[in-house]
Amino acid sequence: MLRLNTRDPGFDAAFRKLVSDRRESDENVSRDVQIILDDVRARGDAALAELTRKFDQHELASDADWQVDAATCREAFDNLTPDLRAALELAAKRIRAFHEGQKPADRDETDKHGVRMGARWGAVDAAGLYVPGGRAAYPSSLLMNAIPAKVAGVERLVVVTPSPKGQVNPLVLAAAHLAGVDEVWRIGGAQAVGALAYGTERIKPVDVIVGPGNAWVAEAKRQLYGVVGIDMVAGPSEILLIADGQNSPEWTAADLLSQAEHDPSAQSILITDDPVFADTVADRIGVELAMLPTARVASESWNTHGTIIEVADLMAEAPALANALAAEHVQIATDDPQALFERIRHAGSVFLGRMTPEAVGDYVAGPNHVLPTGRRARFSSGLSVLDFMKRTSFIQLDAKALKAVGPAAVELANAEGLTAHARSIEVRLGI
Amino acid sequence: MLRLNTRDPGFDAAFRKLVSDRRESDENVSRDVQIILDDVRARGDAALAELTRKFDQHELASDADWQVDAATCREAFDNLTPDLRAALELAAKRIRAFHEGQKPADRDETDKHGVRMGARWGAVDAAGLYVPGGRAAYPSSLLMNAIPAKVAGVERLVVVTPSPKGQVNPLVLAAAHLAGVDEVWRIGGAQAVGALAYGTERIKPVDVIVGPGNAWVAEAKRQLYGVVGIDMVAGPSEILLIADGQNSPEWTAADLLSQAEHDPSAQSILITDDPVFADTVADRIGVELAMLPTARVASESWNTHGTIIEVADLMAEAPALANALAAEHVQIATDDPQALFERIRHAGSVFLGRMTPEAVGDYVAGPNHVLPTGRRARFSSGLSVLDFMKRTSFIQLDAKALKAVGPAAVELANAEGLTAHARSIEVRLGI
Numbered sequence: 001m002l003r004l005n006t007r008d009p010g011f012d013a014a015f016r017k018l019v020s021d022r023r024e025s026d027e028n029v030s031r032d033v034q035i036i037l038d039d040v041r042a043r044g045d046a047a048l049a050e051l052t053r054k055f056d057q058h059e060l061a062s063d064a065d066w067q068v069d070a071a072t073c074r075e076a077f078d079n080l081t082p083d084l085r086a087a088l089e090l091a092a093k094r095i096r097a098f099h100e101g102q103k104p105a106d107r108d109e110t111d112k113h114g115v116r117m118g119a120r121w122g123a124v125d126a127a128g129l130y131v132p133g134g135r136a137a138y139p140s141s142l143l144m145n146a147i148p149a150k151v152a153g154v155e156r157l158v159v160v161t162p163s164p165k166g167q168v169n170p171l172v173l174a175a176a177h178l179a180g181v182d183e184v185w186r187i188g189g190a191q192a193v194g195a196l197a198y199g200t201e202r203i204k205p206v207d208v209i210v211g212p213g214n215a216w217v218a219e220a221k222r223q224l225y226g227v228v229g230i231d232m233v234a235g236p237s238e239i240l241l242i243a244d245g246q247n248s249p250e251w252t253a254a255d256l257l258s259q260a261e262h263d264p265s266a267q268s269i270l271i272t273d274d275p276v277f278a279d280t281v282a283d284r285i286g287v288e289l290a291m292l293p294t295a296r297v298a299s300e301s302w303n304t305h306g307t308i309i310e311v312a313d314l315m316a317e318a319p320a321l322a323n324a325l326a327a328e329h330v331q332i333a334t335d336d337p338q339a340l341f342e343r344i345r346h347a348g349s350v351f352l353g354r355m356t357p358e359a360v361g362d363y364v365a366g367p368n369h370v371l372p373t374g375r376r377a378r379f380s381s382g383l384s385v386l387d388f389m390k391r392t393s394f395i396q397l398d399a400k401a402l403k404a405v406g407p408a409a410v411e412l413a414n415a416e417g418l419t420a421h422a423r424s425i426e427v428r429l430g431i
Numbered sequence: 432m433l434r435l436n437t438r439d440p441g442f443d444a445a446f447r448k449l450v451s452d453r454r455e456s457d458e459n460v461s462r463d464v465q466i467i468l469d470d471v472r473a474r475g476d477a478a479l480a481e482l483t484r485k486f487d488q489h490e491l492a493s494d495a496d497w498q499v500d501a502a503t504c505r506e507a508f509d510n511l512t513p514d515l516r517a518a519l520e521l522a523a524k525r526i527r528a529f530h531e532g533q534k535p536a537d538r539d540e541t542d543k544h545g546v547r548m549g550a551r552w553g554a555v556d557a558a559g560l561y562v563p564g565g566r567a568a569y570p571s572s573l574l575m576n577a578i579p580a581k582v583a584g585v586e587r588l589v590v591v592t593p594s595p596k597g598q599v600n601p602l603v604l605a606a607a608h609l610a611g612v613d614e615v616w617r618i619g620g621a622q623a624v625g626a627l628a629y630g631t632e633r634i635k636p637v638d639v640i641v642g643p644g645n646a647w648v649a650e651a652k653r654q655l656y657g658v659v660g661i662d663m664v665a666g667p668s669e670i671l672l673i674a675d676g677q678n679s680p681e682w683t684a685a686d687l688l689s690q691a692e693h694d695p696s697a698q699s700i701l702i703t704d705d706p707v708f709a710d711t712v713a714d715r716i717g718v719e720l721a722m723l724p725t726a727r728v729a730s731e732s733w734n735t736h737g738t739i740i741e742v743a744d745l746m747a748e749a750p751a752l753a754n755a756l757a758a759e760h761v762q763i764a765t766d767d768p769q770a771l772f773e774r775i776r777h778a779g780s781v782f783l784g785r786m787t788p789e790a791v792g793d794y795v796a797g798p799n800h801v802l803p804t805g806r807r808a809r810f811s812s813g814l815s816v817l818d819f820m821k822r823t824s825f826i827q828l829d830a831k832a833l834k835a836v837g838p839a840a841v842e843l844a845n846a847e848g849l850t851a852h853a854r855s856i857e858v859r860l861g862i
Contacts, residue, residue: 087839122777251859254851288851345553348824366546384822390803393798395797397784397791412795416569416571423722
């Protein structure tokens with residue numbers, strides 16, 4: 001764990017290092033991924049079967065080897081305990097309600113010259129959702145990725161998920177049923193992403209691919225960006241906690257560890273103006289870790305990437321630090337969190353007040369938990385309905401409107417040397 | 432030129448080939464671009480100076496070699512002819528007005544349990560705009576890229592443009608002045624994109640990079656996607672014209688050539704239900720070409736990629752063909768263009784009616800002319816204010832709200848094996 005103080009002479013350099021530390025894998029999988037994508041594009045299902053045998057020890061022979069049918073997903077849902085089923089249903093309902101509010105409005109306006117112009121939004125035809133097979137196979141992630149697609153109006157929503165040695169996580173299947181997923185394919189890795197983008201004999205291509213994955217999946221999405229739309233380049237999770245000394249050290253330690261338990265590369269940062277509180281929290285982390293089944297991952301993350309920054313004045317100093325870090329999650333535990341929030345420009349999602357642990361946003365609050373990591377909140381946003389939609393603009397002129405604005409277009413087209421552009425207007429104006 | 436008829440037995444195969452023909456460079460510049468980006472990242476200005484000497488025959492020594500100052504841009508603007516200045520000003524005013532209407536609304540809602548949730552939009556701090564040095568150095572493109580950034584509220588808007596042998600296009604400088612560009616750097620190629628993304632001693636990094644460029648520039652943007660935000664992967668321009676037999680063959684030929692003159696790889700497609708009209712347009716293309724200074728490019732494009740598709744019934748057949756092509760521009764020249772438009776789901780921008788040549792949208796209508804090409808309208812949209820903004824979601828709970836929804840989150844966290852997530856809620860609920 002790193003301990004910094006903004007009043008220390010070495011602070012600026014140490015903070016710059018913290019900001020520039022991306023914590024992302026440098027594993028160079030680019031060439032291997034390209035070979036796999038080319039293979040899937042050229043040989044389709046045959047390549048998928050070979051690669052799935054090799055990487056997942058799973059034979060794709062019968063239809064049931066390839067695809068999980070709707071009845072199996074429904075069965076997984078019916079087999080949930082009543083409490084878990086109710087929790088999933090509450091989460092789905094709240095996520096759906098919030099995302100309904102993201103649906104964009106069309107525009108259709110006519111100006112004083114009679115130039116009609118506007119924009120019409122529509123859903124993509126088909127979307128693919130990658131669901132990891134291992135540690136990160138979370139039903140909550142399935143809901144957070146699938147529900148915005150369905151709210152957008154996507155007619156065909158396809159899940160791909162590896163089934164190592166034939167195993168598929170029943171909680172994921174239950175969530176797929178609840179979210180209205182249309183197809184579930186038992187494939188994973190770069191080959192699954194390639195199949196979604198290019199299509200194969202069995203699998204029809206999709207237009208957008210979303211969802212988390214390992215370095216191979218992320219690189220496959222990156223390479224296919226432009227062939228299909230993708231959600232984002234995702235890195236390890238992170239939280240920035242801004243807390244005064246009036247907080248419970250136990251709560252604060254629990255909050256920091258809830259991020260740390262995701263991944264050894266995850267990062268938890270605490271900014272506080274109370275040095276005694278900082279010490280108490282640091283001590284409390286050890287107590288909390290002793291209680292956690294996920295202690296191995298959480299302690300590796302906290303020991304390697306955990307940071308406590310002491311400042312003299314939260315309102316005066318924390319916003320600038322937060323904006324430089326542009327963290328995925330920012331939790332503000334003060335009496336007036338709104339005042340600090342007003343000064344924070346770059347963050348994926350903000351959790352306001354002492355009773356808003358980030359974890360509640362991971363599951364049931366409503367806003368999406370798929371958020372920009374690694375300082376990408378400077379330029380990108382969490383997953384939304386818009387990721388599954390696109391806008392077609394339109395214009396319509398009559399003779400009067402063209403007479404009003406056409407000559408300026410002719411002037412500009414000629415200045416750019418685009419004579420045919422100018423001429424397509426001139427012939428209509430008779431000039 | 433390719434001539435197809437939906438009633439011919441070979442139509443389906445020929446149309447599939449047309450749809451899958453991406454017309455994009457397969458030039459493999461990926462490795463060279465990676466070397467350049469690594470060099471700029473490691474050596475900054477020294478690398479820029481070397482690469483600019485090599486590729487642009489331009490020495491970066493004095494400040495004036497590096498940067499075009501504001502006074503020079505203003506001078507270029509003041510030197511415009513009155514007609515051209517008025518045309519640029521009209522274009523800028525109309526583009527600004529339309530894009531003002533794209534600014535998204537914030538959300539701030541509280542549900543019956545007392546869970547507050549919402550989303551707040553903000554501009555990125557800085558955006559970079561690539562402006563090509565050669566054939567495609569268009570002042571209209573500068574306006575279309577720069578104005579949405581300024582409307583979004585971007586405080587620092589940086590143009591990079593190569594100045595081969597010291598030359599910079601004065602029209603581009605004039606447009607930069609008009610659009611309120613903050614810095615103009617005389618660098619180009621992958622090295623300029625790298626400088627914008629990573630920053631150098633002289634050039635501060637930006638958050639988003641937009642604008643057209645050659646294969647090297649496009650590949651640099653693709654490789655840096657995730658380090659910065661980018662607008663899109665752009666390919667050659669294209670138009671789909673849906674026209675009945677009641678149109679002027681002269682106008683229609685001019686419309687088809689206005690797209691063809693952009694680039695030998697550009698594509699113009701006409702769908703019509705009138706075979707005689709189709710023949711007349713095809714003949715008229717030759718007449719028009721003879722008048723065009725841009726005939727060399729336009730005829731290469733038309734001969735190689737131009738296509739006329741004859742259908743039996745426009746309303747019944749054209750929408751499905753248009754949706755499969757998902758063209759950048761779709762022009763509908765019929766008496767009731769709206770009826771056809773209602774059935775078109777995938778298009779970058781649609782131009783309605785006989786008096787709406789696509790060229791008017793390139794310059795002065797208002798909507799953006801930076802649009803998805805190569806069937807990407809299936810999943811992406813034209814450039815907009817949103818490309819320069821990002822959304823921060825937020826939630827806020829009090830004790831009552833956490834008691835209402837927290838237990839479901841605990842249930843889900845435990846099911847996912849994320850004990851610390853569960854605990855961060857449990858400690859607050861005292862359970």
